[in-house]
Amino acid sequence: MNQPKTDPRILRTRKLIMDTFMELSGKKEFKDITVTDIAAEAMINRATFYYHFEDIYDLLEKVLSEVLVVNLDCSNYQDNELNEEVITSIFVAITNFQKSLSNRCHRGYEDTIARNIREQLEIIFYRMLLKQHKTEEDEGLKITAVILSWGIYGASVEWKRQSNKITPEEFIQLAIPHLLHKHDI
Amino acid sequence: MNQPKTDPRILRTRKLIMDTFMELSGKKEFKDITVTDIAAEAMINRATFYYHFEDIYDLLEKVLSEVLVVNLDCSNYQDNELNEEVITSIFVAITNFQKSLSNRCHRGYEDTIARNIREQLEIIFYRMLLKQHKTEEDEGLKITAVILSWGIYGASVEWKRQSNKITPEEFIQLAIPHLLHKHDI
DNA sequence: TTGGTTTTGTCGCTTATACAACACATTGAA
DNA sequence: TTCAATGTGTTGTATAAGCGACAAAACCAA
Numbered sequence: 001m002n003q004p005k006t007d008p009r010i011l012r013t014r015k016l017i018m019d020t021f022m023e024l025s026g027k028k029e030f031k032d033i034t035v036t037d038i039a040a041e042a043m044i045n046r047a048t049f050y051y052h053f054e055d056i057y058d059l060l061e062k063v064l065s066e067v068l069v070v071n072l073d074c075s076n077y078q079d080n081e082l083n084e085e086v087i088t089s090i091f092v093a094i095t096n097f098q099k100s101l102s103n104r105c106h107r108g109y110e111d112t113i114a115r116n117i118r119e120q121l122e123i124i125f126y127r128m129l130l131k132q133h134k135t136e137e138d139e140g141l142k143i144t145a146v147i148l149s150w151g152i153y154g155a156s157v158e159w160k161r162q163s164n165k166i167t168p169e170e171f172i173q174l175a176i177p178h179l180l181h182k183h184d185i
Numbered sequence: 186m187n188q189p190k191t192d193p194r195i196l197r198t199r200k201l202i203m204d205t206f207m208e209l210s211g212k213k214e215f216k217d218i219t220v221t222d223i224a225a226e227a228m229i230n231r232a233t234f235y236y237h238f239e240d241i242y243d244l245l246e247k248v249l250s251e252v253l254v255v256n257l258d259c260s261n262y263q264d265n266e267l268n269e270e271v272i273t274s275i276f277v278a279i280t281n282f283q284k285s286l287s288n289r290c291h292r293g294y295e296d297t298i299a300r301n302i303r304e305q306l307e308i309i310f311y312r313m314l315l316k317q318h319k320t321e322e323d324e325g326l327k328i329t330a331v332i333l334s335w336g337i338y339g340a341s342v343e344w345k346r347q348s349n350k351i352t353p354e355e356f357i358q359l360a361i362p363h364l365l366h367k368h369d370i
Numbered sequence: 371t372t373g374g375t376t377t378t379g380t381c382g383c384t385t386a387t388a389c390a391a392c393a394c395a396t397t398g399a400a
Numbered sequence: 401t402t403c404a405a406t407g408t409g410t411t412g413t414a415t416a417a418g419c420g421a422c423a424a425a426a427c428c429a430a
Contacts, residue, residue, distance in 0.1 A: 047417080055378080193418075233388075374430100378423100382419105387415085389413090393408100395408070396406080399402105
């Protein structure tokens with residue numbers, strides 16, 4: 001909560017770069033976007049890009065995280081209880097996110113995106129589990145988070161496969177009873 | 186045309202400040218807007234404001250100029266012929282500009298705005314007259330520009346007074362025949 | 371393959387912006 | 401009036417961002 005206040009210039013420039021990247025992603029495929037493009041479009045110096053990001057893959061990952069986190073913050077996952085409502089909203093957020101990406105970054109980087117989504121989920125689930133169990137570190141919870149993240153992510157893939165037949169909410173809620181009753185304390 | 190490329194940071198920050206000011210102008214009256222407000226809203230340091238502008242009046246004038254110039258650039262006054270078409274488009278630009286300001290900066294600063302509009306007009310007319318007459322400097326043309334600028338500005342005030350009765354285009358074109366035939370070579 | 375073009379990271383130096391502190395005005399309520 | 405709060409300009413110092421240049425890598429057509 002009490003971070004030492006990051007320099008506003010950093011926030012501005014990061015946002016500018018990320019926004020520009022997302023805008024470009026709407027026009028070209030990821031593989032055709034260069035750092036030089038981004039710098040030109042954002043009207044920043046290319047060196048400034050490297051001040052903030054390791055390379056373009058680093059940027060991609062951070063943008064994905066950001067968008068996911070924003071989506072998830074809109075829902076109320078901060079209640080930090082791993083209940084039906086939270087899982088549903090997370091699932092909806094993911095499917096929304098994937099829909100919003102469906103015209104961007106198509107070929108060749110689904111892998112990167114998928115990996116990133118799952119990793120983010122793992123982090124989120126782990127945090128929630130830790131809070132729920134009031135511990136500091138726990139290998140068991142870590143593994144649980146891995147399983148949950150893969151599971152939820154896989155569900156979103158499956159939902160996409162049979163899309164239009166059922167809403168994300170309905171879809172996930174078909175499974176929830178079977179999941180939660182096993183994990184409840 | 187070949188300026189030595191102003192630093193992109195300057196362009197960015199100036200635009201940010203101006204945009205923020207215009208946004209705030211939509212919410213408060215000019216007299217209630219402080220430099221501190223602008224800096225806070227734009228998330229820049231207050232000292233940065235003073236790096237670009239003398240004070241808030243300086244900002245106001247520059248914003249007005251900017252908006253006017255943009256309005257005028259949209260029309261085709263760069264054909265630098267002082268003909269019927271150009272005068273009409275300038276007049277329309279001014280009335281549009283005043284309409285767009287009607288909910289902002291009301292009480293107490295019509296004077297500043299008016300003065301600024303007229304000064305801009307004077308500059309524009311002088312430039313056009315110089316080009317038209319292909320001279321470098323001319324006291325007579327300068328005075329002519331003064332007269333034209335006051336005249337056109339006054340016309341816009343008069344039009345506003347009896348608004349809704351007639352379009353700006355029609356209004357100014359009632360006078361144009363009487364003006365141009367005297368100034369034509 | 372070759373060789374030309376583009377992109378990538380990185381570096382040293384300059385400049386714009388952040389921040390905190392300051393003295394001074396202006397305001398507004400007691 | 402007086403006092404407290406708020407706004408104004410300004411300054412010194414730290415840091416982010418700009419710029420040009422560079423070698424190396426990646427790309428691509430001949």
